Amino acid sequence: MNAETNEEQEFPDNPENLDPTRPGQEKYYRGLVIRMEAEGVFYVVNDDNDNIQVLDTVARAEEWIDGFWDEEYAGVRVREAIDMKVWAKLHPEIAEIEAYSVCGLAIVQLLNSISHTLRIVELEPSIRALLIKEGLHQSNVWYFG
Known part of the structure; x- marks a missing residue:
């Protein structure tokens, strides 16, 4: 709450975690990194800095990551x-x-x-x-x- 205006403050999840728009920029998403390599070329990168998938948009990279975790941990405690x-x-x-x-x-x-x-x-x-x-x-x- 803002004590002066008594209003709720809104904070984005992470204002510095924007979609990459230039080569070399990165976005953290669900434990992996989406790195823009070139126009229309986005790598999904793991903790060891290995490129594990190449996709053409950030949205498709996010979808791929969602599926990756579902498959990786399906039925696992x-x-x-x-x-x-x-x-x-x-x-x-x-x-x-x-x-x-x-x-x-x-x-x-x-x-x-x-x-x-x-x-x-x-x-x-x-x-x-x-x-x-x-x-x-x-x-x-x-x-x-």
Whole structure:
């Protein structure tokens, strides 16, 4: 709320995450990146910076990503889509939700992104513990409210 006008403020999801309009620009979408390579050439890029699909519009790239996650995690529980050795303290109820559900996919993407960061050998133990603690906390917030 805006205290001066007593009106709700509207915030776009992320004003800096616009559709790419020039080569080299990127848009983050559901855990992957859509990168414009040239006019009418858009790459879907994964965490390892690998081009995994080429499409001709941003809209088609978004549709492809939606289908990708549906296929990737169809019939899979969160516990099957993450490294449970790292996330052993994940609440059992969260571990059992479908990985392709809205909440499940957000949790899988978050925990897998953190797991990717945890691969850094030079990471201080206190930072490692903090990342795990915060990943578990955010998962609880998303699922339980």
